[in-house]
Amino acid sequence: MNSRPKVIIIGAGFAGLYAAQELAKSDVDVLLIDRNNFHTFTPLLYQVATCALDPSSIAYPVRTIFRTQESISFLLGDVTTIDYEQKSVTVETQSGEQQHHYDYLLLATGSITNYFGQEAIEKHAFGLKDLDDAIKLRHHILKLFELAAWSTDTAERDALTTLVVVGGGPTGLETAGALYELYNHVLKQEYNTVEPKMRARVILLEAMDNLLAVYPERLQRAAKKQLESLGVEVMLNAKVSDVTPNQVVLADGRIIHSHTLVWSAGVQASPIVKMLDVETVRGGRLPVLPTMQVAEREGIYAAGDLTYLEDSDGKPYPQLIPVAKQQGILAAKNMLRQQRGETLGEFSYSDRGIMATIGRSRAVAWLFYRVQLTGFLAWLAWLFLHLVVLMGFRNRLSVFISWVWNYLTYDRSVRLILNNEEQGGERNDEADQQAA
Amino acid sequence: MNSRPKVIIIGAGFAGLYAAQELAKSDVDVLLIDRNNFHTFTPLLYQVATCALDPSSIAYPVRTIFRTQESISFLLGDVTTIDYEQKSVTVETQSGEQQHHYDYLLLATGSITNYFGQEAIEKHAFGLKDLDDAIKLRHHILKLFELAAWSTDTAERDALTTLVVVGGGPTGLETAGALYELYNHVLKQEYNTVEPKMRARVILLEAMDNLLAVYPERLQRAAKKQLESLGVEVMLNAKVSDVTPNQVVLADGRIIHSHTLVWSAGVQASPIVKMLDVETVRGGRLPVLPTMQVAEREGIYAAGDLTYLEDSDGKPYPQLIPVAKQQGILAAKNMLRQQRGETLGEFSYSDRGIMATIGRSRAVAWLFYRVQLTGFLAWLAWLFLHLVVLMGFRNRLSVFISWVWNYLTYDRSVRLILNNEEQGGERNDEADQQAA
Numbered sequence: 058m059n060s061r062p063k064v065i066i067i068g069a070g071f072a073g074l075y076a077a078q079e080l081a082k083s084d085v086d087v088l089l090i091d092r093n094n095f096h097t098f099t100p101l102l103y104q105v106a107t108c109a110l111d112p113s114s115i116a117y118p119v120r121t122i123f124r125t126q127e128s129i130s131f132l133l134g135d136v137t138t139i140d141y142e143q144k145s146v147t148v149e150t151q152s153g154e155q156q157h158h159y160d161y162l163l164l165a166t167g168s169i170t171n172y173f174g175q176e177a178i179e180k181h182a183f184g185l186k187d188l189d190d191a192i193k194l195r196h197h198i199l200k201l202f203e204l205a206a207w208s209t210d211t212a213e214r215d216a217l218t219t220l221v222v223v224g225g226g227p228t229g230l231e232t233a234g235a236l237y238e239l240y241n242h243v244l245k246q247e248y249n250t251v252e253p254k255m256r257a258r259v260i261l262l263e264a265m266d267n268l269l270a271v272y273p274e275r276l277q278r279a280a281k282k283q284l285e286s287l288g289v290e291v292m293l294n295a296k297v298s299d300v301t302p303n304q305v306v307l308a309d310g311r312i313i314h315s316h317t318l319v320w321s322a323g324v325q326a327s328p329i330v331k332m333l334d335v336e337t338v339r340g341g342r343l344p345v346l347p348t349m350q351v352a353e354r355e356g357i358y359a360a361g362d363l364t365y366l367e368d369s370d371g372k373p374y375p376q377l378i379p380v381a382k383q384q385g386i387l388a389a390k391n392m393l394r395q396q397r398g399e400t401l402g403e404f405s406y407s408d409r410g411i412m413a414t415i416g417r418s419r420a421v422a423w424l425f426y427r428v429q430l431t432g433f434l435a436w437l438a439w440l441f442l443h444l445v446v447l448m449g450f451r452n453r454l455s456v457f458i459s460w461v462w463n464y465l466t467y468d469r470s471v472r473l474i475l476n477n478e479e480q481g482g483e484r485n486d487e488a489d490q491q492a493a
Numbered sequence: 494m495n496s497r498p499k500v501i502i503i504g505a506g507f508a509g510l511y512a513a514q515e516l517a518k519s520d521v522d523v524l525l526i527d528r529n530n531f532h533t534f535t536p537l538l539y540q541v542a543t544c545a546l547d548p549s550s551i552a553y554p555v556r557t558i559f560r561t562q563e564s565i566s567f568l569l570g571d572v573t574t575i576d577y578e579q580k581s582v583t584v585e586t587q588s589g590e591q592q593h594h595y596d597y598l599l600l601a602t603g604s605i606t607n608y609f610g611q612e613a614i615e616k617h618a619f620g621l622k623d624l625d626d627a628i629k630l631r632h633h634i635l636k637l638f639e640l641a642a643w644s645t646d647t648a649e650r651d652a653l654t655t656l657v658v659v660g661g662g663p664t665g666l667e668t669a670g671a672l673y674e675l676y677n678h679v680l681k682q683e684y685n686t687v688e689p690k691m692r693a694r695v696i697l698l699e700a701m702d703n704l705l706a707v708y709p710e711r712l713q714r715a716a717k718k719q720l721e722s723l724g725v726e727v728m729l730n731a732k733v734s735d736v737t738p739n740q741v742v743l744a745d746g747r748i749i750h751s752h753t754l755v756w757s758a759g760v761q762a763s764p765i766v767k768m769l770d771v772e773t774v775r776g777g778r779l780p781v782l783p784t785m786q787v788a789e790r791e792g793i794y795a796a797g798d799l800t801y802l803e804d805s806d807g808k809p810y811p812q813l814i815p816v817a818k819q820q821g822i823l824a825a826k827n828m829l830r831q832q833r834g835e836t837l838g839e840f841s842y843s844d845r846g847i848m849a850t851i852g853r854s855r856a857v858a859w860l861f862y863r864v865q866l867t868g869f870l871a872w873l874a875w876l877f878l879h880l881v882v883l884m885g886f887r888n889r890l891s892v893f894i895s896w897v898w899n900y901l902t903y904d905r906s907v908r909l910i911l912n913n914e915e916q917g918g919e920r921n922d923e924a925d926q927q928a929a
Contacts (some may be wrong), residue, residue: 094635094910111547120683130686133639133910152640199530203569204588247556250566474530474569 061086062396064389065146065159067136067329069096069119071378072361072385073165079389081126085396088157090132090148094118097188100378100443103228105191106319107235108199108243112188132157139332141354161356161392164343165385166327168362168376170320171340181300182223182320185232194319198236199474201316205255206248216314218257221305223297224322225263225270227413230280232319233261234416237288259288260313262295262305264322269413269421271375276421279431283419324376326363333357338365339373347403349388358392360384366404374406383407414439497522498832500825501582501595503572503765505532505555507814508797508821509601515825517562521832524593526568526584530554533624536814536879539664541627542755543671544635544679548624568593575768577790597792597828600779601821602763604798604812606756607776617736618659618756621668630755634672635910637752641691642684652750654693657741659733660758661699661706663849666716668755669697670852673724695724696749698731698741700758705849705857707811712857715867719855760812762799769793774801775809783839785824794828796820802840810842819843850875 062085066073069091080087095116104110123129134150139162146162148155170184183194198220205217218240222233237259249255261268261284267277268284268291281291297318299306305313326341333354338344342365343351349364351357361381367373374380384404391401412422412435420435422428430438498521502509505527516523531552540546559565570586575598582598584591606620619630634656641653654676658669673695685691697704697720703713704720704727717727732744733754741749762777769790774780778801779787785800787793797817803809810816820840827837848858848871856871858864866874 094639111549113547118683124683132643133636150640150643151636152643155643200569200587203530204586207568207586207588207591247554247560 062160062392063088063158064161064163064392065090065157066163066165067091067146068163068165068167068327068361069093069131070099070165070167070361070381072167072381072388073163074122074385075382076163076165076360076385076389077123077129079386080392081123081129083393085128085393087129088132088159089119089123089129090134090136090146091119092133092135093188094120094131094133095188096122099186102185102188102191103232103235105188106185106194106198106232107239108195109235109239112192116188136329136332139329141333141357144356159356161358161395163385163388163392164329164333164351164357164359164363165361165381166329166363167381168324168326168340169328171323171325172320173323175297177300178297178318178320181302182318185228185319185321186324196474198239198317202244202248203474206250209251211253212314214255215258216303217316218255219313219315220257220259220317220319221262221313221315222259222319222321223262224320225261225265225268225293226321227269227411228321229261229263229319230268230284230413230415232321233259233289234284234287234414234419236319238416241288258290260290260292260315262292262297262307264294264296266293268293272411272413272421272423273429276423276429276431280413280415280421283415283421283432287416287419324362330359330363348391348401349384349404350391350401358388360388368406374404377411379408380406412439412442498596498828499524499594500597500599500828501526501593502599502601503527503582504599504601504603504763504797505529505567506535506601506603506797506817508603508817508824509599510558510821511818512599512601512796512821512825513559513565515822516828517559517565519829521564521829523565524568524595525555525559525565526570526572526582527555528569528571529624530556530567530569531624532558535622538621538624538627539668539671541624542621542630542634542668543675544631545671545675548628552624572765572768575765577769577793580792595792597794597831599821599824599828600765600769600787600793600795600799601797601817602765602799603817604760604762604776605764607759607761608756609759611733613736614733614754614756617738618754621664621755621757622760630753632910634675634753638680638684639910642686645687647689648750650691651694652739653752654691655696655749655751656693656753656755657696657698657749657751658755658757659698660756661697661701661704661729662757663705663847664757665697665699665755666704666720666849666851668757669695669725670720670723670850670855672755674852677724694726696726696728696751698728698733698743700730700732702729704729708847708849708857708859709865712859712865712867716849716851716857719851719857719868723852723855760798766795766799784827784837785820785840786827786837794824796824804842810840813847815844816842848875848878 064080064085064087066077066089069089074096077087077089095118098115101115105112119131134148136146137149138147145156145158170186172179184190201217205214208214220236222229240257268280269277284291296308298308300318303316305315305318330337330343343359343363345359345364345366346352349358349360351359362376387404394401410424410426414420418433418436420439422430422435422438500516500521500523502513502525505525510532513523513525531554534551537551541548555567570584572582573585574583581592581594606622608615620626637653641650644650656672658665676693704716705713720727734744735742736754739752741751741754766773766779779795779799781795781800781802782788785794785796787795798812823840830837846860846862850856854869854872856875858866858871858874
């Protein structure tokens with residue numbers, strides 16, 4: 058059995074998971090490494106942050122996903138070194154370092170928040186890239202509203218209840234919309250301990266002169282209109298120049314008094330790509346061949362957000378889940394082809410369109426880049442798509458029930474501030490002191 | 494409106510919550526103070542610890558419970574001083590200290606784990622008294638099994654997968670049973686990365702010579718038999734004399750190699766009772782009059798686990814939820830009677846019996862101290878009772894769905910290790926180092 062190849066996949070996101078599922082069908086041993094013991098359904102992170110879903114509704118244990126596939130093992134840990142000459146990977150685990158040899162390696166650790174080198178923003182902003190981010194943001198907002206409920210200083214109270222979201226992409230829109238709904242349907246009623254009544258603001262900042270840059274103009278306008286009809290204030294051409302614990306400063310000098318800045322204005326490739334000593338391109342992305350191979354790095358493939366690959370028109374493929382999935386599957390197939398000495402396939406993206414949701418019954422969708430949907434119909438399309446792709450039947454069922462329940466009642470039951478001291482993080486402590 | 498009395502309730506457990514609900518019907522202002530922003534349905538904490546339920550399924554935001562009751566306000570914070578002469582309470586909040594005056598005060602902060610002064614146990618054991626405890630234990634067990642999955646040293650692996658529960662009361666039985674089911678139906682299948690196959694042990698230690706001390710002998714025997722038929726090892730007359738990060742030492746010299754000791758061998762009154770400068774009795778409990786008043790402390794009532802009160806036979810009322818509820822309601826009614834100058838009522842416990850669950854389809858119940866049920870019928874009674882009393886319809890629905898789903902599939906989906914560094918706690922780190 059010396060010929061049974063060993064594949065290591067780093068990252069249990071969409072690219073890594075689909076690659077592993079593809080490889081499970083064949084005669085290879087797969088070691089899947091991740092720093093979490095679960096896969097995260099990232100498109101719904103904002104729903105965890107806004108108290109609509111439990112963390113476990115959008116996260117699924119990796120070992121459960123592969124419980125019947127004996128050829129796939131899982132290791133919980135951080136990769137610290139990739140020795141691409143010796144073909145081995147070093148992993149920092151709870152019990153120390155482990156070294157694992159590979160015949161084929163797939164890099165699929167995705168992307169992280171990009172603060173574009175602005176340290177003040179990085180220090181004070183909340184990202185929304187993983188489950189810890191989402192839980193931190195949830196705790197932060199709930200703690201601010203507990204403060205606001207007892208604050209008799211109107212200016213202070215307004216600052217505590219002003220939530221700023223930066224970035225006019227789908228994540229920014231979804232987050233801003235969900236935050237306003239959380240306030241409007243839940244917090245407004247429950248956090249009015251003192252007079253005068255609380256008024257919260259949710260402000261969406263976009264540096265360019267339109268939202269949803271890659272969408273047709275009609276959908277851009279519809280998205281803005283829907284956000285505003287919901288209650289979100291949209292500020293275009295609004296570039297953040299500085300952030301402190303209690304204010305957001307714009308490039309034109311305007312100041313927004315707020316303790317909460319959610320940053321969804323950009324991503325950069327996971328820093329793991331640096332371990333390959335390859336020159337990276339825009340946003341730290343790793344250039345790959347159309348076969349998903351990394352040039353001059355024998356046996357190494359990459360897929361998903363951390364890769365850079367252009368289509369036949371010279372346009373880079375976007376950092377989206379469908380791209381990651383399809384690249385992961387192609388990488389897996391190509392490893393098997395390479396092993397058998399066959400010709401490798403090249404990536405071509407099967408693209409069904411793009412969509413963004415804005416809140417209850419509000420969304421925009423551009424199906425197959427032909428059909429433009431707005432409002433309730435677009436929202437239904439979004440709902441259906443997300444339910445279909447959610448991993449695991451149990452999760453799908455529970456997410457669906459939570460959604461229907463929320464839709465009917467505006468209930469947001471997942472409003473727990475857990476483990477005050479330990480889950481706070483730097484930003485919380487500072488904001489709290491400022492509010493004091 | 495000078496005559497509208499102000500009631501402060503400390504603690505949003507069962508006693509405090511039921512008192513507040515009672516007071517909401519009358520012409521009084523209530524301030525409810527708790528260190529968490531949610532009420533916890535404590536009987537199901539062990540299900541959170543064993544990955545069967547989400548934290549939010551057994552916790553409900555206090556503000557939601559009272560969203561329609563304008564006379565009830567909520568304050569998130571820790572009470573640091575009770576000035577019973579001046580009738581005021583000092584609360585440490587996120588934004589500093591707040592002082593609140595009361596006409597009537599209800600102490601209802603319940604109980605905490607009792608380690609009986611054994612520092613080694615306190616340092617290394619896991620309690621199971623609040624949601625943070627439950628989440629810590631969940632993370633700890635999952636991390637140990639991740640280690641065990643890769644351990645090639647059989648002795649080390651056995652220690653990692655040996656879970657010890659101390660205490661033969663209902664909580665100990667439930668926890669031991671649920672831990673074994675977690676292993677037997679989930680972890681066993683998913684954590685077998687290396688040969689030989691993993692064998693976990695769950696050991697229940699009880700210092701006395703029988704389980705469930707206050708139950709009839711027939712139910713005691715049935716409980717032990719059901720636990721053993723499940724797979725739990727029951728050790729009677731087994732007193733813990735020392736604990737280290739990797740072993741449990743019994744009084745007779747026996748040593749159990751284990752990294753996990755769950756301590757459910759006793760509770761003591763919440764330390765808040767010391768603030769009243771009243772002499773406490775067994776387990777630090779605060780003696781109360783049958784009216785739930787604290788003698789010589791004008792306007793102060795107490796209810797629930799932290800109180801000490803004897804029935805007409807001179808037997809102390811047990812520290813159980815139904816007692817807490819009924820005492821909370823009586824305390825609230827007596828405050829109103831005192832305000833109106835009426836005669837106060839005295840506590841008499843309406844007792845419907847006791848029950849303990851042991852696992853899927855296994856339980857014992859002693860209904861009205863007449864009907865003795867064991868096995869599936871007792872389990873159905875337990876299930877029904879808990880569903881009926883769970884707070885809030887949404888939670889009830891979601892808990893019910895999770896249960897039915899778990900029952901049919903043995904699924905345990907809530908197996909997330911979140912926020913590795915921040916939620917670890919001392920015990921985790923030590924265990925991990927030992928295992929290294």
